[in-house]
Amino acid sequence: LEPAQYTFEAQRSPYLRAVQSHAVARTARSLELALLLTPEARIEGRVTDTFDRPIAGARVSVTESNPVQELARQLRAGRRDAVGTYSGADGRFVLRGLWPGRALRVEASATKFVPARLDGIELAAGAVRSGLTFRLHAGATATGTVTDRQDRPLANVQVYTTRIDESGSMPGAARLLQASDATASTITDDDGRYVLSGLEQGRYFQTFVRQGYSRGFMPATHILAGTVNELPPVTLGAAAAIRGRVVDQQRGPVSGANIYAIDRTLDVLSTVTDSNGNFELTNLTEGDEVSLQVESDHAAPEQVKVRAPASSVTIQLSEALIVRGRVYDASMRQPITDFSVERIVRAPGTITFRLGGPAARPFHADDGSFELNGLPPGPCVLRVRAPGYQVAEIAVPSLPVIDEIAVPVLHGTSVAGRILLAGSRQPVPNASITWRQSDDERGELETMFSSLATADDTTMTDADGRFVLEGVPAGPVTLFATHAEYAPIRRNITVPAQSTVELTMSSGGVVAGVVMLDQGGPAAGATVALTLAGERLAMAPPDSATADGSGRFRFGHLREGSYTLVARAPTGASPPFTVAIASAEQHDDLVLTLKSGTTIRGSVRGLRRDNQANVFVMAHGEGYYDSTHTDSTGAFLLPHVPGGTIALEATTSFRQGLTAGTRLDVPENGPATIDADIEFGGQSALAGIVSRAGIPAPSVSITAPPLLPNVSSTRLSCQVHSGCIGGLST
Numbered sequence: 001l002e003p004a005q006y007t008f009e010a011q012r013s014p015y016l017r018a019v020q021s022h023a024v025a026r027t028a029r030s031l032e033l034a035l036l037l038t039p040e041a042r043i044e045g046r047v048t049d050t051f052d053r054p055i056a057g058a059r060v061s062v063t064e065s066n067p068v069q070e071l072a073r074q075l076r077a078g079r080r081d082a083v084g085t086y087s088g089a090d091g092r093f094v095l096r097g098l099w100p101g102r103a104l105r106v107e108a109s110a111t112k113f114v115p116a117r118l119d120g121i122e123l124a125a126g127a128v129r130s131g132l133t134f135r136l137h138a139g140a141t142a143t144g145t146v147t148d149r150q151d152r153p154l155a156n157v158q159v160y161t162t163r164i165d166e167s168g169s170m171p172g173a174a175r176l177l178q179a180s181d182a183t184a185s186t187i188t189d190d191d192g193r194y195v196l197s198g199l200e201q202g203r204y205f206q207t208f209v210r211q212g213y214s215r216g217f218m219p220a221t222h223i224l225a226g227t228v229n230e231l232p233p234v235t236l237g238a239a240a241a242i243r244g245r246v247v248d249q250q251r252g253p254v255s256g257a258n259i260y261a262i263d264r265t266l267d268v269l270s271t272v273t274d275s276n277g278n279f280e281l282t283n284l285t286e287g288d289e290v291s292l293q294v295e296s297d298h299a300a301p302e303q304v305k306v307r308a309p310a311s312s313v314t315i316q317l318s319e320a321l322i323v324r325g326r327v328y329d330a331s332m333r334q335p336i337t338d339f340s341v342e343r344i345v346r347a348p349g350t351i352t353f354r355l356g357g358p359a360a361r362p363f364h365a366d367d368g369s370f371e372l373n374g375l376p377p378g379p380c381v382l383r384v385r386a387p388g389y390q391v392a393e394i395a396v397p398s399l400p401v402i403d404e405i406a407v408p409v410l411h412g413t414s415v416a417g418r419i420l421l422a423g424s425r426q427p428v429p430n431a432s433i434t435w436r437q438s439d440d441e442r443g444e445l446e447t448m449f450s451s452l453a454t455a456d457d458t459t460m461t462d463a464d465g466r467f468v469l470e471g472v473p474a475g476p477v478t479l480f481a482t483h484a485e486y487a488p489i490r491r492n493i494t495v496p497a498q499s500t501v502e503l504t505m506s507s508g509g510v511v512a513g514v515v516m517l518d519q520g521g522p523a524a525g526a527t528v529a530l531t532l533a534g535e536r537l538a539m540a541p542p543d544s545a546t547a548d549g550s551g552r553f554r555f556g557h558l559r560e561g562s563y564t565l566v567a568r569a570p571t572g573a574s575p576p577f578t579v580a581i582a583s584a585e586q587h588d589d590l591v592l593t594l595k596s597g598t599t600i601r602g603s604v605r606g607l608r609r610d611n612q613a614n615v616f617v618m619a620h621g622e623g624y625y626d627s628t629h630t631d632s633t634g635a636f637l638l639p640h641v642p643g644g645t646i647a648l649e650a651t652t653s654f655r656q657g658l659t660a661g662t663r664l665d666v667p668e669n670g671p672a673t674i675d676a677d678i679e680f681g682g683q684s685a686l687a688g689i690v691s692r693a694g695i696p697a698p699s700v701s702i703t704a705p706p707l708l709p710n711v712s713s714t715r716l717s718c719q720v721h722s723g724c725i726g727g728l729s730t
Contacts, residue, residue: 006023014096041126043121044132060084060107100127112197112198125485140227164202212283217629239283269281329408335368340363341383391471414470415468415472435479437475511563513553513588560582569594597640602636619647643667
């Protein structure tokens with residue numbers, strides 16, 4: 001094998017595929033691998049209607065309740081399709097090839113029926129869960145019409161509908177984890193009418209698409225059960241287009257350049273330039289600000305913002321730059337021959353989350369030299385990794401750089417250990433373990449998201465529960481270990497460790513209870529969100545569970561700590577409830593009562609009339625998060641807002657858009673409605689010059705985010721970090 005990063009796979013029925021990633025160094029003569037095959041688990045059951053009649057062809061799928069954990073499952077052995085199957089003529093189904101999990105969600109869905117879910121399923125390796133029954137009931141119906149600007153009905157308009165998550169999860173993260181291959185829910189007929197059936201009661205937004213017309217968007221709309229919901233009519237205007245040309249530094253055409261466009265609804269369009277460098281993006285909405293990213297071989301990526309429609313747009317690509325450097329042992333002053341270099345754009349030492357595979361480029365050079373090409377201008381950080389050494393990061397103030405960059409790396413320390421099961425002291429194989437050099441909360445957050453990135457700083461325990469972490473820096477370090485069948489653990493150690501580190505896992509604690517309606521009776525179908533308490537940890541998507549027919553819910557395999565629970569349903573939300581869990585402690589008698597809460601009736605001001613519609617509005621407070629879009633007049637509604645300090649933030653587009661915010665106090669048991677305005681202000685311009693040592697510094701990124709309200713304090717504050725934007729100061 002040539003020196004490189006390799007992925008090794010092993011698979012045999014009825015086991016799950018085992019995957020390990022290893023770097024092969026030029027100096028290595030052999031590499032010993034031990035791939036432990038895990039028996040697949042299985043779920044069996046039946047899908048029926050409310051009269052116990054079998055439903056054939058129902059789709060049954062299984063995911064993690066937590067969206068981050070679900071994406072981690074998909075990336076753990078390479079991206080996989082979600083595990084799913086269909087029911088047979090007798091309504092029976094068998095889900096095979098399942099990974100072990102501690103908070104699995106099984107969902108059954110069929111045309112014209114409301115999907116049914118079962119949360120909190122625990123599966124051990126090789127386990128079989130049988131006897132599950134999903135009873136589907138007929139869903140709500142919504143209908144409406146689509147016309148052009150001359151009030152003529154439009155046929156063959158594709159209507160996409162998306163239910164708004166009521167669990168309190170951050171929609172940005174949820175959208176990130178959504179599949180991109182969504183299909184239209186329905187299509188309009190010759191009279192321009194569409195019918196959506198089998199809907200759960202709740203809030204939805206709809207998108208309307210037809211070739212040759214601008215896309216329509218209907219913000220959050222309440223769909224009620226037991227009736228036919230007549231939705232407001234939708235009018236599609238003529239499609240706006242962006243046409244232009246991509247040229248190089250000599251103004252020559254660039255053919256084959258990829259152009260990606262993102263509008264305010266986060267939809268992504270793409271096209272490729274022709275032999276003359278020309279491109280056209282159609283089906284855009286008039287007045288939308290669209291962010292364009294242009295990528296081409298041998299040229300630096302370019303990003304511009306254009307308002308649709310636009311023609312004769314010229315995008316000039318700058319020449320891709322080259323960085324040369326040399327990596328050497330900081331103590332011996334000798335070159336390191338095998339290493340990898342990655343360019344990242346952020347301040348050294350801060351958090352970087354990266355989805356998918358690594359961007360690091362492997363190198364082998366007897367003199368430790370490397371060359372990175374195809375880079376855009378501007379500041380960046382070079383991250384260097386070498387076997388047996390600590391990660392080195394070098395800040396590059398600006399590109400291009402004339403001189404060669406010297407990168408000294410320090411020897412790392414090996415941390416060996418073993419993970420055992422509490423009580424029986426049996427080894428725990430296939431546990432994931434990583435380390436962080438930061439405070440507990442920040443390290444916890446980084447570790448939670450690190451499963452979405454590469455295997456950097458992470459390893460798996462072998463069949464005997466043993467692990468070795470390489471390249472760990474000396475000093476205090478926190479170890480984090482996770483396993484699908486046990487509660488996650490963490491432990492603070494000092495490196496170098498005096499002996500083998502021993503970690504103990506257990507089944508963890510349990511939180512369970514019932515969700516009740518304010519008027520009495522169980523709230524079947526309510527969504528319960530569980531969040532680990534902590535200012536930074538509140539950024540992470542929560543675990544969620546759906547209350548069963550008796551209103552009951554359950555969360556298992558919880559580690560020690562304080563947790564906040566919030567239940568939500570179309571009829572209201574429960575006040576945040578905090579519970580402390582000790583080791584293996586069970587709380588199974590919690591009662592969460594739904595309250596109708598307060599409705600925020602708001603509007604955005606200070607925008608042009610054609611910019612008032614479809615503004616994205618977020619609301620967040622302690623244990624609360626919700627979002628919606630404005631209508632054509634700039635108005636919006638946020639129902640079931642709990643008491644407390646609530647921050648509102650509005651943005652006109654996903655990237656480079658205008659952003660404004662406000663803050664309000666919602667009294668406990670307050671009024672049914674509170675009015676709130678979000679003022680965008682004067683939209684003034686700020687211009688200036690950035691220089692370094694008296695010389696103008698080109699291609700430095702300048703951002704001016706507004707100072708938005710902070711709900712954790714009644715006092716607003718701003719921190720200025722020196723040197724963060726090319727020496728810009730205030």
